[in-house]
Structures are given as C-alpha cells and as structure tokens.
Amino acid sequence: MSTAMDETLESKLLETIIPSRARIPDDPAPGNYVVIDVAQFSTTVPELFANGAEYVYITEERGNEPEFKSDHPRAKIGGGSGPNYEGEEGYDFFNSPSFVQDVDVAGRPTAMTSTNGGNAVTDLRRAGGDDVEIYVGGLTNGKAVADHLRESDRETFLVAAGSRGKPSPEDTVGALFIAHHLHGRPLTDERRAAYREVVQFGKGPKYEDKPRIKRTDLYEYTLAFDSRNAVPKLEGQRLVDVTTAGGDRDD
Template sequence: MVSVHLLPALIPSGALRGGVAVVIDVLRASTTIAHALAHGCEAVLPCLEIDEARRIAADFPRGQALLGGERRGEPIAGFDLGNSPGDYSAKACCGKTLVMTTTNGTKALLACLDAETVLVGAFVNFAATVQRLIHEERPIHIVCAGTEGQISYEDSLLAGAFASRLADLEHDLANDQAEVVHGLWEHVDESIRSYEDHGRRSGEEPPLVRYLKRGAGGRRVMELGLGDDIEIAATLNRDDCQVVVELARDPLRLVVSD
C-alpha cells in the first residue's frame, strides 16, 4: 500500500508506525543529500536549527565535518556550503560528515521518525530508491517536504513518479493524495517520453527542467540565480547518484544503505 502525504502536517497521527517513509524535497535538500553521500560523505546529520548544526559540527575533529544548508534558499553565514547539489563534489565530501539544516527538508525528515524505515528520495536516485521498495510488504508513505508549510509542485511531481512506478509494480494506492499525484505525473511522463522519442530540439529545455521551474520553489531558486541546481535536480536517475539513502538511528544520521 502506497500513501502520499503532500506535507508533513498532513500525515495522520500514528500513520507511519511500522511502515516505510520516503522523504522528498526535490529543491533541494533530498537532491543534495543524495549527491553528498554519492560523492563520498560518510553520513549526513540532519538538524532543525542553525545553532544546533554549529554545535554538532564543532564537536568533530578539525576538517572532518562540513556545515551545509540554507534559509529561504540562501547559504547560511559561516557555513561551508549552501544547498546546491553541484557544490557537493568528491573533493568537498570525501571522508567527511555533512551536518545539515534546511528550511523544509530536514524538518520533514525529523517529522518521520515514527516510521520503521526512513529513506530519502529524489529524481537523481529515483531508480535506486524504487528498487529498494519493489518487494516491500510494509506500508509505504511518500512524504513531501513542501515549501514553508505550503504544498510544492516539484515534490508533488516526484511523489507522483513514485506512486506511478509502484502502482505499475502492483502496489495499491491507499489515499486520494496518491491518486492525485499519480495523475499529475502521468501527464508529465508523457511529455518526457515524447521529448526522448523525438530528441532534443534546438533551444528546447528538457520537460522536467521546465516543470520544476513552474512552482514557487523553482521560481525562488531561479530568482537566486541557481538554475544549475534545477537542472541537476531534474536529472532522472543520474548516473553518479544511484544510492539508496537511509536514516540510521542512535545517533540519527543518513547513510548509504547496504
């Protein structure tokens, strides 16, 4: 059974217990987390507050922690990196632990601790995440971070991609939100398939890039001059990001699942 929750606040009380939650924040936390772990970070420690992230990073030996994150899309003063996935290169990440706080994504992660298993999904690691879920018998919950308490277009698209693919694999859709985003994604997927069948036309943006720019989150990223972040986030099944990201416990940390 697959349920979609378009905001953490829309998760019914107790619904995640015993299930699998897939947390998504396409622009940009889940994309950046997948990038960081795929490019050599040993773990990502999600934090709610800026001061908390600074305290945790200070406890690491010099040079072993990266402070990363944003507020309203912009880098945080004194942090090593912002929330642009392309900044998390192998050179920046190898052997380090990323201590991260973001406006929406880390809050959504920490809202899902009732789930037995918590994964992080993005378009860039979509296929790897679906493969992890194929034979899952527990209830699956796709949890969208949203944007400052509002439903986000880009997260709804990715939730729809998960709902559609899992429905194809004979998982039943369990709530109306899953049905709504399933229909949304079917329209977008048709555009992507047509684009791929006919090849890139001169000056034409890939459909998923175009769609990710439509929502408030995408418009904000563009206002900040970070169009490259959208292009990365819109890369379905990026070759260098095929990792399954899972939340480990005691202490809480995101790692590449075995």
Template sequence: MSRDAPTNGLDGRLIERCEEIPAEPPTGDYVVVDVLHFSNTVIELFENGADYVHITDERGEEPAFKAERPEARIGGATTPAYEPEPGYDFFNSPSFVQDLDVEGRPVSMTSSNGGRTVARLRAVVDPASEVYVGSTMNAGAVADHLRGNGRTTYLVSAGSRGDVAIEDHVGATLISRALDGIPLATAEREVFRRQVKVAKGPGYAQKNELRRRDVCEYALAFDSRAVVPRLADDSLVDAARPETEHAAD
C-alpha cells in the same frame, strides 16, 4: 483501461505536506521528498563520498556537531550572494557541494522543509518503521530498494513552509510509478520536467547560475543516481552501500 492494467498507488501513499504527518503514523517505510533542494543535496553529498549525514532538530545546532568532530562539514543558510553563512561550509544546493571535500567525512545539516520533515518523522514513527530520502534523481533506486519488502510505503512531500510543493509531488509520483512498475511515457516525462523547472516561479532557474544548475543539472536529471539515503538513529546513511562502509554514530 483493462481490468488487469496496472494502476498507480500514489493516492494511498502520498502525504502532501510535513504538517500532515500523523501524530502516530502507521508502521511502514516513509520517503521524504524535497526536490528543491534538500533531497538532492543529501544525494550529492553521498555521491561525493560523505560518510553519513546527521540531521539536526534545529538550524544552529550544526556547529556543536562540528566542535565534537572537527573533520565534519556542516550546512546552513545562504547569503544573498549565494555563499554559506559565516561558520558554515555549504548550504542546500546540489551544485555547491560538488566542490566540497566530504570524502569519508561526516556531515551535519537540516533545512526548513526536507530536514524538518526528517526530524518530524524521526520523532514520531515507531521503531519498526524506516525513513528514507527520495527525489526525482533517485526515484527508481528508492523504489527498487523498497519494492517487495512487505511493508506499506508512504511518500511524504515536504512542501514549502506549509504549502504544497508541486516539485515534491512530481518526485513522489516518480517513486510511486516505479514501485508500481508503470514507466513514464515521453509526453509525461516532459510535462513533469516542465513542472519541476517552473515550480518556484518561471524565472527561478535564471535568477542565479547556481540555482540554474540545481534545477537543470540535478532536479531534472530523473533517475540519475543510485543513492538511497536511510535514517539510522539521528543520521542518514546510504542504504545502497555495503553496511561495512557506514560509520554513523
């Protein structure tokens, strides 16, 4: 490599798990990456017209949000039959929310990994910092939004219940490469796609039709979305929309 060749800044940007977020993080832009499936569900909620996505501190707080806003849609856990738990409208699945009426509506949700990471950052970052949600699907859009703003970007792989999650590292790598202007070679793209597809086990994408779609039609759809979820107070808004369209309270 020549002295002037671009280098990937991932090593200086990556926080490998939610549990490694510092107690007093430095000022910067923090991008939460939870590819399977929180990030992609949030992206698709905005893609389908959600007004904003409120992130609860704990699972179980969503019904209270809906009680105050009857028009809201709320997300919870899934049953073994891949249906939302009673009282909830959806669960973490970009495929499932395609049939959910969210146009112009607020949404409330969390998850054990990505949602928890957003809530953790919300509690500890200073007011000058920003928190975003990224994935394989919107890596280029997030990078375009952040590039050149003069602040350090930190890519936070949410992980899986305390363990490192390879699919989150793939998402973080795509964002980092886009920030540095280093395009993926064809062979690299195929390696990354294969890593995401088998990240939760070689048979994960075949265990259920919904999960197959979550992986193959969404997680593997690199750079297919222009949505840029950004935390505003306790809710995510789409920073790619005109500010007049945001109505988060």
C-alpha cells in the same frame, strides 16, 4: 500503459501520498516513509553521497551544526544559503546540489537540515519511533529508492514535503515519479516530459532574478532524472546510503 491503468495506479496513490510536511500524522502507521523535497534537500543529499560523504546527520534544528562539528572535527556542515547564495560564515556548504560539488566530503561525516525536507525527516523520526523507517528520495535517485523498497513487506508512504505547510507541485511530481517505479510502472516518455515541465515551470521563473546557482541547481541537478543510485535511510539521526558497505562506520 493504458489510461485506465494509470488512473487505477494514481487512485491508489491517494492513499499513500502525504501531500505536505504539515500533514504528517502525529501517530504514523508502521511502514516505510520516503521524504521528497525535490528543490533542494532530496537532490543535495544524494550529491553528498555521490561525492563520498560517510553519512548525513540531520540536526534537530538549524544552528546545531557547529556543535556537531566540535564533536566530529573532520565533519563538513551545512547551514543557510547566506548573502547571494554563497553560504554562511562558519559553515562548509548549504542546501545546494551544485555548491557541494566543491566541498571535500569524501570519507567525512556531514551534518545539515532544511526548512522542509530536513524538518520532515525530524518530524517523522520524533513521531514514528521504531515502527517507521525513513528514506530520502527525489527525481535523481527515485528509481534507486523504489527498487530498494519494492520487495519490502511494509507499506510505503511518500511524503511530498511541500513548502510553508502547503503542497508544492515539484514534490508531488517527485512522489508520483517514485510511485511509478515502486509499482513497476516506468513512466512513458510523454509523462516524464510532463513531469519535467511541471518542475521546470514551477521553479524556473522564480529563479530568473536570483544568482545563477539557483538555475544550475534546477536544470543541471534537480531535473537529472535517475542520475544517482544512493538510497539514503535514517539510522538514529544519520542518513546512510544503504547501497554502500561503509554506512555503519563510527568516527
């Protein structure tokens, strides 16, 4: 892939990448929107589907999950990380791709949100109405999402959720990674290594003094490029994996 071709592609991407949740338009243009929150929402959601979750209900706000569980007794619900990243009392998991490996979600509904990615999904749902289709993608399922959307006749926008209203390097990398696949231009080994370094050095040092689960999430899950095939799409408030036949079941 030539440098000139790379520059042309990434110039085009400036028109279709939304650099943070705070920059989501009040009146989004019709199209497909992929929410990218690499650490952790866009990595945790594909893991829930990989472990058999029926769907992931995105709550309007944190704290609504117990009400969802009262209406869906078989559901597993996610809350905050709690003390020492061991989860909150009354919840089954939190936004961690490694923590959910030990939660029995097979065949069950789940419910959660997150400060950045989950809330970006809700912002888009509220603002976009029927003209906006919402997906969740990251480094682990980015190719699968791109392959699904490549034949769409709708414009695809990549929402790099960011943090506290500002862009974050790992989400920008996630958007570029998906865009390369979307436009049929797989990454060179050199560029993939560069993207990996941006994420690793952007997040890794922050996790050194935190419980080991944060480093496990980053190095064993977040950076596992193209390891998942789930294509989460929002239907109502439910993310369903459109690659499976069971996405539309009711409880």
